[in-house]
Amino acid sequence: MKKKGNKELVGVKEIARRANVAIATVDRVLHNRKGVSEKTKAKITAIIEELNYKPNILARRLASKEILRFAVMIPSVSEETDYWDAPLEGIKQAESEIATYGIEIDKYFFDQNDRSSFLKASDEILKKKYHGILLAPMFAQESESFVRECTKAGIPCVFINSDLPDTASLCYIGPDLYHAGALAAHLCGYLIGEKANVLIVNISEIDNHRHFLRKEQGFKEYFEEYRKENNVIKLDIRDTAEQAISRELKKALESNKIDLIFVANSRVFYVAEFFEKYKIKNVKLVGFEFLKKNVAYLEQGVIDFLICQKPIEQGYKGVMALYQYCVHDIKVKDVHYMPIDIITKGNYQFYSN
Amino acid sequence: MKKKGNKELVGVKEIARRANVAIATVDRVLHNRKGVSEKTKAKITAIIEELNYKPNILARRLASKEILRFAVMIPSVSEETDYWDAPLEGIKQAESEIATYGIEIDKYFFDQNDRSSFLKASDEILKKKYHGILLAPMFAQESESFVRECTKAGIPCVFINSDLPDTASLCYIGPDLYHAGALAAHLCGYLIGEKANVLIVNISEIDNHRHFLRKEQGFKEYFEEYRKENNVIKLDIRDTAEQAISRELKKALESNKIDLIFVANSRVFYVAEFFEKYKIKNVKLVGFEFLKKNVAYLEQGVIDFLICQKPIEQGYKGVMALYQYCVHDIKVKDVHYMPIDIITKGNYQFYSN
DNA sequence: CTGAAAGCGCTTACAG
DNA sequence: CTGAAAGCGCTTACAG
Numbered sequence: 042m043k044k045k046g047n048k049e050l051v052g053v054k055e056i057a058r059r060a061n062v063a064i065a066t067v068d069r070v071l072h073n074r075k076g077v078s079e080k081t082k083a084k085i086t087a088i089i090e091e092l093n094y095k096p097n098i099l100a101r102r103l104a105s106k107e108i109l110r111f112a113v114m115i116p117s118v119s120e121e122t123d124y125w126d127a128p129l130e131g132i133k134q135a136e137s138e139i140a141t142y143g144i145e146i147d148k149y150f151f152d153q154n155d156r157s158s159f160l161k162a163s164d165e166i167l168k169k170k171y172h173g174i175l176l177a178p179m180f181a182q183e184s185e186s187f188v189r190e191c192t193k194a195g196i197p198c199v200f201i202n203s204d205l206p207d208t209a210s211l212c213y214i215g216p217d218l219y220h221a222g223a224l225a226a227h228l229c230g231y232l233i234g235e236k237a238n239v240l241i242v243n244i245s246e247i248d249n250h251r252h253f254l255r256k257e258q259g260f261k262e263y264f265e266e267y268r269k270e271n272n273v274i275k276l277d278i279r280d281t282a283e284q285a286i287s288r289e290l291k292k293a294l295e296s297n298k299i300d301l302i303f304v305a306n307s308r309v310f311y312v313a314e315f316f317e318k319y320k321i322k323n324v325k326l327v328g329f330e331f332l333k334k335n336v337a338y339l340e341q342g343v344i345d346f347l348i349c350q351k352p353i354e355q356g357y358k359g360v361m362a363l364y365q366y367c368v369h370d371i372k373v374k375d376v377h378y379m380p381i382d383i384i385t386k387g388n389y390q391f392y393s394n
Numbered sequence: 395m396k397k398k399g400n401k402e403l404v405g406v407k408e409i410a411r412r413a414n415v416a417i418a419t420v421d422r423v424l425h426n427r428k429g430v431s432e433k434t435k436a437k438i439t440a441i442i443e444e445l446n447y448k449p450n451i452l453a454r455r456l457a458s459k460e461i462l463r464f465a466v467m468i469p470s471v472s473e474e475t476d477y478w479d480a481p482l483e484g485i486k487q488a489e490s491e492i493a494t495y496g497i498e499i500d501k502y503f504f505d506q507n508d509r510s511s512f513l514k515a516s517d518e519i520l521k522k523k524y525h526g527i528l529l530a531p532m533f534a535q536e537s538e539s540f541v542r543e544c545t546k547a548g549i550p551c552v553f554i555n556s557d558l559p560d561t562a563s564l565c566y567i568g569p570d571l572y573h574a575g576a577l578a579a580h581l582c583g584y585l586i587g588e589k590a591n592v593l594i595v596n597i598s599e600i601d602n603h604r605h606f607l608r609k610e611q612g613f614k615e616y617f618e619e620y621r622k623e624n625n626v627i628k629l630d631i632r633d634t635a636e637q638a639i640s641r642e643l644k645k646a647l648e649s650n651k652i653d654l655i656f657v658a659n660s661r662v663f664y665v666a667e668f669f670e671k672y673k674i675k676n677v678k679l680v681g682f683e684f685l686k687k688n689v690a691y692l693e694q695g696v697i698d699f700l701i702c703q704k705p706i707e708q709g710y711k712g713v714m715a716l717y718q719y720c721v722h723d724i725k726v727k728d729v730h731y732m733p734i735d736i737i738t739k740g741n742y743q744f745y746s747n
Numbered sequence: 748c749t750g751a752a753a754g755c756g757c758t759t760a761c762a763g
Numbered sequence: 764c765t766g767a768a769a770g771c772g773c774t775t776a777c778a779g
Contacts, residue, residue, distance in 0.1 A: 052756055063766040068758065076764055098494055100756035103452045103771050107758090141451055217744060227740030231584035381741040387580030388734040391570060405772055416750040421774065429748055453772035456755050460774090 051092045059092075060085045071096065098369060102142045109144045111363050112171040114162050115201075115356075116179065117150035121281060124307045124330055124352065128201060131356025132175070139364050146360065147171075153179050154247050163187040170194070173211075173363035175356075177202045179250060184208070197366055201359045202352075203252035204376070211366060214358045214377045216350040218252050222259025222305065224381050225327055228346045229301055230268060232325040237300035239264065240293060241275040244286060244308040256305040256329075281308070290315050294324075301325040309347070313338035336389055347384040349392065355379060404445045412445075413438045424449065451722060455495045462497045464716050465524040467515050468554075468709075469532065470503035474634060477660045477683055477705065481554060484709025485528070492717050499713065500524070506532050507599050516540040523547070526564075526716035528709075530555045532603060537561070552715050554708045556605035557729070564719060567711045569703040570731045571605050575612025575658065577734050578680055581699045582654055583621060585678040590653035592617065593646060594628040597639060597661040609658040609682075634661070643668050647677075654678040662700070666691035689742055700737040702745065708732060 053071070057064045062081060069077045070085045077085075088094075113132055118125045129148075136146045147169075149162040159180050166174060167190055174191060178184030178200050188198050188208050197211040204213040229239065241257055257275070264273050274297065278289045290312065293299065302312055302324060309328025313335075316324065328335060331349045338344040358377065365371040384392055406424070410417045415434060422430045423438045430438075441447075466485055469478045482501070489499045500522075502515040512533050519527060520543055527544060531537030531553050541561050544551050550564040557566040582592065594610055610628070617626050627650065631642045643665065646652065655665055655677060662681025666688075669677065681688060684702045691697040711730065718724040737745055 053758095054756075064757085065759085065767085066765060069765090072758095078764060081764085097456070097756050099452045099456045100771085101758075103450070103456060103773090104756075104758040106771085220741070220744065224738070224740035227738060378744055380735070380744045380746055382733070383736040383738070383741065385577070385580060385736070387577035388573070388736065391573065391731050391733045393733055406774095407772075417773085418751085418775085419749060422749090425774090431748060434748085450772050453755090454774075456757090457772075457774040459755080 051094050052097065056085065056088050056092065056094060059088050098142075102368070105143065107143070109142070109172045109367055110169075111144065111146045111173045111175065111360065111367075112149060112166045112169070113146055113175045113360070114149045114151065114159075114166060115175075115177045116153040119152075122307050122332060124332060127331070127352035128177075128356030128359075131353035131358070132360050134353070135357045135360035135364070139360070139368075142364070142368055144364065144368070151179075153250075156180050156183060159183050167191070167194075171196060172367050174198045175359045175363060176200055178205045178208070179203070181205060181251060197363065199359045199362050201355045203250075212362055212373050212375050212377060214355050214362065215379060216381065217378045218255035219259035221329075221348055221350065221381050222256035222261075223263040224259075224383070225256070225303060225305075225329075225346070225348055226260045226263030226268070228348075228383065229303065229325070229327055232327070232345055233271070233300045235268075235270045237271055238298055239271055239273045240297070240299045240302045241273065242278065242290070242293075242302055242304050242312060243275065243306070244278045244281060244304065244311055245306065246279060246281055253305045260303060260305065281311070283311075283314070286311050287315055287318070291319075294321070299324055301327065304328040306330075307332055307335065309344060310334035310338055313343045316343055331384060331389075331392055336384075339384065339386055339389055342386060345385070347389075349382045349384055350379040351382065353393075404447050405450065409438065409441050409445065409447060412441050451495075455721070458496065460496070462495070462525045462720055463522075464497065464499045464526045464528065464713065464720075465502060465519045465522070466499055466528045466713070467502045467504065467512075467519060468528075468530045469506040472505075475660050475685060477685060480684070480705035481530075481709035481712075484706035484711070485713050487706070488710045488713035488717070492713070492721075495717070495721055497717065497721070504532075506603075509533050509536060512536050520544070520547075524549060525720050527551045528712045528716060529553055531558045531561070532556070534558060534604060550716065550719055552712045554712045555705075556603075565715055565726050565728050565730060567708050567715065567730045568732060569734065571608035572612035574682075574701060574703065574734050575609035575614075576616040577612075577736070578609070578656060578658075578682075578699070578701055579613045579616030579621075581701075581736065582656065582678070582680055585680070585698055586624070586653045588621075588623045590624055591651055592624055592626045593650070593652045593655045594626065595631065595643070595646075595655055595657050595665060596628065596659070597631045597634060597657065597664055598659065599632060599634055606658045613656060613658065634664070636664075636667070639664050640668055640671070644672075647674070652677055654680065657681040659683075660685055660688065662697060663687035663691055666696045669696055684737060684742075684745055689737075692737065692739055692742055695739065698738070700742075702735045702737055703732040704735065706746075 053064050053067045056067045066077060067085055070082050115128055116125050149166060151158040151162045160183055174196060176198055184205055185208050188210055191198050199211050200213040202215045261273055264271055276293045278286055304312055307330035312326060326344045327346045329348050335347055339347055362373045365373055406417050406420045409420045419430060420438055423435050468481055471478045502519060504511040504515045513536055527549060529551055537558055538561050541551050541563055552564050553566040555568045614626055617624055629646045631639055657665060660683035665679060679697045680699045682701050688700055692700055715726045718726055
């Protein structure tokens with residue numbers, strides 16, 4: 042049981058002593074508050090540097106009466122897909138870890154098929170003056186103008202799930218969409234022959250969200266570069282009703298000999314359901330996301346590969362990035378790409394992110 | 395900028411007030427220290443329960459003069475393989491995060507080919523009375539008796555990298571070795587035909603560490619169950635000198651037509667070097683661990699798959715488990731299996747754990 | 748067995 | 764523009 046103590050005392054007290062000022066003045070300089078003459082400020086700053094002073098975060102948060110408030114803005118979990126459960130879980134995990142530091146998190150949910158719900162949430166958030174915002178920027182234009190307002194107000198924004206490259210913000214935590222698509226294509230190489238035909242299926246109720254398109258681009262360009270012999274075609278289904286999906290898939294499979302289907306979003310289970318219903322066995326299936334329904338089909342061997350990018354961790358790290366920035370004054374790196382995880386029948390039991 | 399304050403005051407002060415005792419007495423009960431009469435102890439305990447009191451960890455660590463000391467005991471990084479760099483990195487990361495809580499970590503390294511170095515380190519650790527120990531239990535017997543001593547002294551032990559199932563301890567964080575081997579086998583299915591021959595190569599200077607054997611078992615049993623047609627044979631190489639490895643591999647490849655080689659530990663790069671030197675192109679290669687040398691051969695297409703289980707995270711989580719237990723009094727779950735990650739040419743750039 | 752008081756390293760009114 | 768003092772929720776000698 043060694044004791045603390047023999048450490049050099051480098052705290053506000055020592056700084057104040059050396060600068061020959063009161064502790065409160067040191068505090069003012071430390072937090073860049075006004076009401077300090079340039080002269081004393083310079084003197085104190087010099088001493089801080091010299092001593093390589095690091096504030097004690099424990100003491101700071103314990104003494105501070107201020108509550109830090111973050112806002113989280115992500116799609117609501119729909120009946121159709123529970124994908125967003127995962128990031129939310131990570132967010133809650135982070136929340137419980139940092140609650141002791143006097144941090145509170147408000148959650149706002151929008152409908153990813155409805156721009157206006159996104160606008161409504163972002164307006165509310167702007168009114169409330171948060172210390173930081175975690176955001177899935179599903180709608181490009183709206184997100185951009187929202188972040189612009191935040192930046193003006195000095196509020197840091199973190200993106201998860203998909204990026205908005207040219208938008209100034211604290212950081213992005215999520216997939217490199219292009220390479221995720223390219224990896225999917227690479228995996229297809231293990232499943233099909235040299236002359237096989239590949240069908241990209243996009244099931245989505247509204248205009249393609251650009252992040253799905255980016256994955257498709259990675260997928261296609263991989264084939265163009267490494268597997269020229271394969272024929273890749275695309276089918277758009279703008280409807281998530283079972284009948285419509287069945288009809289479209291049937292049509293596509295009848296008019297082409299398809300050896301593999303690739304779905305760039307989480308809705309690969311629709312195709313698997315279709316395979317099951319119509320007893321289609323010899324078409325390979327590759328898709329995204331560790332949803333219960335998807336995993337069930339992976340287990341049964343209907344889906345061959347799922348690609349997943351740690352949605353829980355995205356939520357967790359997103360919140361922690363805000364925490365690091367606001368509490369510890371640590372700027373995380375601009376872009377944090379998640380690993381591209383490959384899930385098969387052989388390892389899904391151990392996937393947990 | 396909302397303020398704290400309107401919270402119900404549930405701290406030692408309030409407990410002391412209600413119990414009509416001094417704060418110090420509440421503290422004694424809270425920490426199970428002796429010197430409190432049964433009667434007052436019962437009264438205070440009841441109030442603590444009633445109030446659902448949770449101590450403020452910030453205040454506790456700030457006020458406490460005691461330093462918590464953890465010991466870490468893992469293999470040293472050898473020239474031959476830098477695998478253990480990764481767990482160490484995770485350990486250091488955790489260390490820097492929790493340093494502010496007054497926690498210090500001492501690191502002990504042993505030679506994984508030398509039992510006596512393991513014993514030496516464990517003896518030193520026992521003498522020093524740590525608050526917690528993180529351990530790679532490479533040597534089964536020695537580890538068991540070491541943990542027995544720790545348990546006697548009330549010191550929690552966390553295992554990483556490989557487990558010792560029947561040894562009482564705080565928890566295990568690492569791979570499910572059997573299923574890691576089985577996944578390797580599953581991946582081989584994508585690479586070889588139905589009648590192909592598979593060679594398991596074990597390169598190791600000393601008796602097989604049991605955790606490599608466990609992986610091999612998973613690998614073999616997968617083939618026995620799902621790919622009966624394939625012939626699986628095994629080659630032991632008890633030497634890490636290049637010449638010896640070349641000689642043995644050559645012999646094996648000459649006397650059998652081998653389509654795929656599987657290496658259950660991190661030394662798959664030796665086989666890749668051999669392939670490169672002798673221009674062997676049509677033998678597939680599957681192995682473990684994200685070492686620089688392995689990744690280089692993955693990039694070149696010499697190695698087809700690497701399996702990896704987040705060594706950095708194992709180190710990080712191992713330390714954090716001790717921290718959670720010793721500081722927050724949170725018991726983590728007994729066994730925390732890591733995901734089994736599949737690394738290919740298509741996703742290695744994004745692997746970071 | 749029990750209590751009063753100082754202190755951990757900060758922040759925060761308040762006074763000047 | 765600056766300072767003295769109280770307080771955040773605990774722990775720790777010390778005294779009785």
